[in-house]
Amino acid sequence: MSPSRQTRKVTLRDVAELAGVSISTASLVFSGKGPVSATTAERVQAAAAELAYAGPDPLASSLRQGRAGTVAVIVEDRLLHAFRDPFALAVLDGLAQELDAMGTSMLLIADHGDAQPHPLAAHAIDAAIFPLCGRTDSPLVSHLLARRIPMIGAGAPLHDGVTHVLVDERGASAAATQHLVDLGHTRLAHVLMPIGPGRPTHRIAVAELEHAAYPDARERARGFLDVADPASPLVEAEQPDVAAGELAGRILLDVAADNRPTGVVAQSDLLAAGVIRAAEGLGLRVPEDVSVTGFDGVDLPWLDRQLTTIDQPGEAKGRLLGDLTRRALAGESPRSEPFDVSLRVGDTTSGPA
Template identity: 75%
Template sequence: MTRPRQTRKVTLRDVADRAGVATSTASLVFSGRGPVAQATADRVRAAAADLGYAGPDPLASSLRQGRSGTVAVIVEERLLDAFRDPFALTVLDGLAQELDSMGTSMLLMADHADSPDNSLAGHAIDAAIFPLCGRDESPLVDHLVARGIPLVGAGAPLRDEVIHVVIDEHGASASATHHLVDLGHTRLAHVTMPLGAPRPTHLVGRDDIAGTVYADARERALGFLDTAPQGSVVETERADVVQGEVAGRLLLDVAPQDRPTGVVAQSDLLAAGVVRAAESLGLRVPEDVSVTGFDGVDLPWLDARLTTVVQPGEAKGRLLGDLTRRALAGESPASTPFEVRLRVGDTTAPPPAG
C-alpha cells in the first residue's frame, strides 16, 4: 500500500536559506525588533511567500521564553461601567500603551463579588494587574499567588503580595475639604462612591464607613470626616452623574439653614451630578454652593471647570505597566507613591453671606 508523502513544515531557517541571509536576520524581519535594510527585508518576505511560510509560531516562541506574552488586566465589577468612566479609560489607555511597548497582550477581565477564584485557571498569563480601585479582597488573589504570578494594583486588593501604585486617598480628600474650610464653609457634605455592595443612594454615618470593603472610597470619606467631623455623608449606588445628581438633591433640596454650602465629591462624575442637582433647584455654583471633585478628567459638556483633585490617569496606567515590566524582568519593585494635587477651578468660592 502506498502511503501519502508527508510534507515537512517550512521553518525560518528554510526562509533564511532561500533569501541568502542568516537565520537571525530573518528573525529580525518578522519580529520588527531590529534594523534590517529594506532590500534585505523584501528578499526575506519574498522567500517566505515562495515557501508558504506564515511566520514564527507565537506559541512555540512563548514556550521557549517561558512566557505566554499575556497579562491579565482585572477591573472591578462590569466592564461596561469601566468603559463609561473617563478616568478608568485614561488609566487603561496608559496601561495599554506600556504593555504594547513590551510586546505583551492584554486579557481584560471583570472581577466582581461572586467571581470564582478559578476564573483564571484556564488562562496562561505572565502577570495580573488590578488597575482600578476595588475591594480590599479579591477571590482571585489566592489562586494567582499559588501560581507564582506577579501582581500589581492601584491600592487594592490589600495583600502583601501585590505591588501597588499608592495614592494618599485620605490626604487628597482632606485637601479638598480644607480648601472649602479655608474659604469659610462650615456646613459641608461628602458624596462617596459605593462603599460596599451597591444600595440605593442614601445617608451614612461614620460608623457605617469604618468597616467597608472599598479602600479608596473609605479613605476618602475618612479624610473628609477627619477634617469636617460634623459633615453629612451620602453613599451613592454608582459613581456616575445620575447618582451624583440623586445625592445632590438629597443634600440640597432642604431648608436653607440645613443646606450644606460646600460639597466634596469622590469623583468628577459625582461632582458633575451635584452641580446639575444644584442648578435644577435654582442654586448657583459656586455662589450658593461650592462643589469639588476627584480625578481631573475632561468634562467638556459641563459648563464649569471643576475644583478637583487631579490624578493623571494615563501616567498612572503607565506606572502600573512599568512596575509589571520590572517584576517580569526579575526585579522586586516596591509599591510606589503616585502624586496627586488639588486644582482650584471655578466651582468653589466663599459661602453666601448670612
C-alpha cells in the first residue's frame, strides 16, 4: 500500500483502480444489485481486502438517496412480552421478510408511553410501524407527523395519519361466541386481554369498557356481549399470557357448579391455554365440562389439543404491514386494508354436558 493510502481514508475509487474496473462496476459489486460477472466481482473483492476497505459509507449513501434505510417498529411496553407471544413473533417475522426484500433495516423500539423526549427522536427513520396491540392514542403520532414520517398500524393508534391493517375484532369475537351458543351453551364467560396498562387480573364491569385504552380488547369484548347474556362474567387478564389466563380461569371456574360457565371465550390463544390449565387443575374436563375458544390461531404444540380459535395468520398480517410500508415509501398514499380472519373449530368445544 502506498504511503498516501496509509494516511487517508480508502475510497471506492481506490478499490476500482486497483481492480481495474470502473467505479460504477465496483459499486454494483458492493450493492449486489447489478449484473457483474463472478470473475470481476472476485477481483473487486480481492482489491477491497488488500486495501482493508469495508464498503461504502451507509451514512453517505442515505444522504445521497434522501433515505435513512431504516424503519422503526414500535412495540408496546416491554419487548419481553412480544418475544414470548408466538402470534407477535409471527407478525414480526412476516414484517421482517418484507423489509428485507426492500433492503430496509428494522429498528425495534419499546414504547413505554412515558419517556420524554422519546428515544425515537434521536433516530433517522423512513417510516414507523405499530405492528401489535397498542393504545388508542400515542404521543409518538404527533412527533412523527411533525417529521412527515409515514405511519402504518394494526388497529392502533387511532389517527387519520396512520394507515392500518384492519381486523373486524368485534365480528370475529362474536363469531367465536356464536359458535358456543349454537352448541347449546347459555352460561358463558369472557377473558379479556388488558384494557389498560398496569391492571391486575380481576373481574370487571361492562361500563369499564368505555374507558379501555386498548381498542382491540374493547372491541373483542363488545363482540362477545353482542351474542352472550350482558350479565356474563368478564375477567381482565394482567397480561395476554398463559399465567394470567390460568388465574382468570380459576376466578371463573373455581365456583359452585350451578354458577360455573360451561363456555369461556378468551381473547387470545395463550389466555385460552391458561383457562384450559385452570380447568384441568380443578378436575374439570375440556370440552365436556367447559368449552374454551381462543383468538389468533397460533401453533401451541405443548397444549396437546387443537384449540377452537379465530384463525388470524400472523405472518401474512406482518407481510401486509410491510407491503403498505413499501407503498408509502414509494410515494403512494395507501389506504387502510381489511385483513380476513375466520373461525377454526378444534377439539376444545362441544355441547354442554
